[in-house]
Amino acid sequence: MADIDVKAQALSAARHRILQLQEQMTDRVLQMAAEVDKLMDIVPMSEAKAFLKARCNLPSTELSTYVGFAKTLKGYEDVLQKSRASFPVVKALVLAGGDVRNEILERMEIGAQIDTKDVALIRRKLVAAKLTPKEAVAAYQKKVLTAAARRQTKDSQSSFQKDVSTFVDVLLRLWVKLLPLDDELHAGLRHRASQLLTVFESLYGAEHRPAAEITQTYRDYPVAIAHHALRQFRDGLFGGTFGYGFVSGDGTANAIDALQPFTGKVPTEFGKVRERKHPLDVIEPLRPRVLELCAGGGGMALGFEQAGFRHIALIEYNKNAVATLRKNRPNWNVIDADVRKVDFTRYRKSRIDVLCGGLPCTPFSTVGQKKGKRDENDLLMEGVRAVREARPRAFLFENVEGLLHARHADYVAELLRKLSKASYQTEIHRINARDYGIAQDRSRIMIVGFRKGSRGVFRMPPKFPEMAKNMGDILADLMGANGWNGANDWVRMMRERPEFDRFGKEVGIGALSDTIRGYQGSAHEGEARRALKNGVSYAPPAKDAPTNAEASTEGFVPGLTNRMRARIQGFPDEWQFIGGLGPVADQIGNAVPPKMAQALGLALYSALKGLEIAWDVMFKNADISQRSGIPPVGIDPPALSPDAADLPSLNLMSILDK
Template identity: 50%
Template sequence: MNSKAEALAAAKKRIIELQAQMTNRILQMAVEVEKLLEVTTEREAREFLRVSCNLPTSELSTYVRYRKTLKGSENLLARRRVSFPVLKALVAAEPDAREEILERMDIGARIDAKEISAIRKRLHEAKLTPMQVIAERQGKLAAAVARKASDIVAARFKADLHSFVSSIVDIREAVEIEADDIRATASELLERFESLFGTDQRSPDQHRPRSPAHELACAHLALTHLAAGTLAVAVGAGEIAPGDIHPWLLSLFALSGSAPRESRTEASALRELPSEHERPTVVELCAGAGGMAIGLERAGFDHVALIEFDRHAAATLRRNRPDWTVIEDDIRKLDFRLYRQLEIDLVAGGLPCQPYSSDGYGLGKEDPRDLLLEGVRVVDQIRPRAFLFENVDGLLHARHADHIANVLRQFRRIGYQVEIHRANALDFGIAQDRSRIFIVGMKADLAAAFRMPPTFPERRSNIGDVLVDLMAVNGWTGAHDWARERREQPIRDRSGDLIGHGATASTIVTRRGKPRRKEAARWGGKGVDIAGLPDQAPTPDQASKPGFVPALTARMRARLQNFEDDWEFCGGKQAVADQIGNAFPPRMAAAVGLALHSAIKGVRWDMEAMLWPRANRRHQIISPPLSPVSDTSSGAVVPYAEIVSLLDHATERSFVN
């Protein structure tokens, strides 16, 4: 046997083995789904498989219906090394077609999905009279021709519409947009629009903002006014900032299937919060020390209320933002229906992560601190336009899959489209390797508008550059060498391959007592002693001792969590450490907040300019590094009854206005 024949024989053997393995895995999957169906309903099983197991929707029906259609045929299917497309076609086939196909397979015939389709078609036509067969074929042919003709007409309309709106989008003078050639083209496009979508178009106000029907109505208005030469004086489009594209023209762009020129989009992207912009409102749950609240504030959100159970964290919020309405209470005891009348835009919060973290033993729904279903209740009572809940990676652990699937199902039941996203603080210029999970829900009319914010890996930082000024504040002359070593420290992946330089913080721990051995070793490898919480930065005397490794003060930990140096924390040393460790980095929250603001209000941002508005601003050096503030100096607690009164007054005032 020559070398080519040997290679072919070896390849054949390996491929057949792999085919057999794939078939066995498919059949094993079917067995597991069958077991699942014995303990749950089909609907629950589908939801579990889709959400928890990430099983594609296109595969769900095949596995769910397998036991009703192919149960008992496992040996034959394994012997013939059936692929998933063939299995899917078999499950979907009619009983008589399936029986014939299995018989053919049993005698050794080669069967693929195309052959199964041909058999199904032949058996179907055998049940019809000759005239019925001809009528069915001709009907399908006519439908196909009509679809093709309709597609051609629609494609031509979209192309002509895009060309037209692109040619007029930069026109600012009313006399130019009223020109005869523009009016004539708009009239012709309006006629074609009405032939495709009908003449009975309701006012945009009668549709949900930014819904497909709303966009279609705006596009119809745009063509109507362009044809009449009245777009410049038309009312109903709202205030249009100088340099912005008319919103009805954006609706025409959307209808054409293409966006405006990219350069135009970039030119009109905002680099700061507009002074007279209507700010979206937010109710924040489990607000903690304010990391998410700061970020949402920077993203332009107006806090209607912040709910926080811990008295020290609540005091911190009031200390730094006296104008915020802070409710110090357990969200499980509060009725949030009174907020619905205020038409809140966003419900957000960092629901307790301990039920899903390794430090919290990962008890999930069995942990009394778990508030995910409370989050569903709050959203159901307020009915905001969107919601955002952040948590730890452990939320997606397999042991919590059924609970998370149920939570997502409950959100969908009350009318929200939900997505789960993951992001890392490193990608937003924060010197901390900390991955977080976001559960984002949007009302149907906004779902298509939401996009996670872009990441900025080029702004990656390290603990040396972030902390060098705080390390040196008490005269430690080695602080700059320490920082340089952290900056140049090689970073390797799990395989040991070099992927970059610059040491980053691990999760900022809050645990009392000595750190775990692995945790201490991990931080030690970054040149940091994570044990304890010193009151001040290293001194020359401390640094002169053999084996000295600097520890992190509370202010240093807060800096690593992206808090500004002027943010004050209330409570004792451990209370402050807990608040910092549990906090959500403000810039990360701002990034997601800007993305939500964009979806809710239709605003375009220059994300980098918004997230780094003071790129050249140096950190403020504080000495001492941090002085915890007593709760007694933080202001009085606002009673819940008083909040209800304030909200009633605000609602009453809005009706008067």
């Protein structure tokens, strides 16, 4: 405890106190609900409500929640208490429909922390789930068309403002007699007024009050008076019979002033016209762009490739890992560099969608020296710097659960603060490789963030218990490669062994490997007991598959070769690792399992593109392949918005230059 500094102690103590207070607050909500329920059993509801309002000063909004509690949440008190549900969450659950309430309560039962936004999100999700496929497509198309129309209107308004601004500048020069009103200019201005009137009516409507009925108290006065002014100019009533006013002989600039609000300028910017610039239409490629830090042996990169991402660059410092990446993917842009010395601002122009990395986790590992922020191998803050400089739309960093231990509380707080200051909303999620078809009990945390204001809503990928695998089945051919007679018995034992999580709950039948780690040159203390328990030896890595001669020795337990380790991690057999026994073991052990990375990549893809993922097509039935540049399948591309309408223009710029 001596190495916990003041800030860490304060954060840890604050967390402890806040959790206690939250439990107390939930307990009081439940006690209030119980008291109201007891009262309702004795006193008529109307009388009880009147009493509680008048004598207990209980607001109507709270009262309705407590009254409805008995009908909707009674019997779930333990679940609410366990999740420390706040009053707003209880209120939202009372008001929610049965399906929404049941799903929220199920999530609470397994430890999920729920707020009112989650309730609203699940409500929308369940509504969408009840739609038929055709209705879902129609709803999606309606949303896309509405968004496209909104963008079209915004672009049209912007273009309209610029054209009105130029038109008004010419009128002002005419009004102060800086320009002569000849027949050609008169005809040109009438034509331009007619064009502007057409666009005006498409944006603001064609039906407005007659000029005689327009007063400044009229709600739509600015729109109505501008509509009348354009009609007047279309009819040529300027510089002639009516001058620039609305009635004969009125020499004021009322008609010009009526158009001023639609120029986007303040009235004092007299005669100042800026060159009209047309934005360059850039169609974003469908495949999102990813920049990876500490790419290692390629586990995360493989997964993101399979999820449909396009690698802009992969940065790696270890020479063997660099060689591995280049050997297997010659087309990848692998940069041999220390991330601490990379200037990430160079990638801003690449418009990175996701910045990711399996940043070194030994500073926070429960089996390491636990130096945390004082460890020279800690690169998490370099990841923050990369985010700040490259400005990706989203980021994802993998690390070990030890990062969330109390001793590192101050470090995590600083990490989140810096990311927030860089304008990113950050979440920390837990994920286990065993839920994604990996025969390994490998629990990790994922630090995920999105640039504030982005449209994406990130959801962790679903779990796939039906894809569960065991060590016996996936290693059967490799264990028997050297003719070991006991291979079949070992496979059967691995296949039939029950597996339990860290809380002692059975998670399935079929042995899972312990977390595959980097090179362990010699057996650690207790390794023999661990080997007997697991049915395999992890340290040191075996050079070859077991033989009958080796199996005849007392206390024999088969060891894992690097190829076995790679298969447990989920690497394809054709993936070639460069280096000796130790360096290859490090590349494998430090990698993110490709299949788990693929699931995370698809979840990010969904958030970035605003699309639902066809998980059966994109994940369950998609194998990590040696082929590079695999395009995503099973996802509909986003609709492209139509080009902004461009007004036919009279060249008034040349007139203003006279």
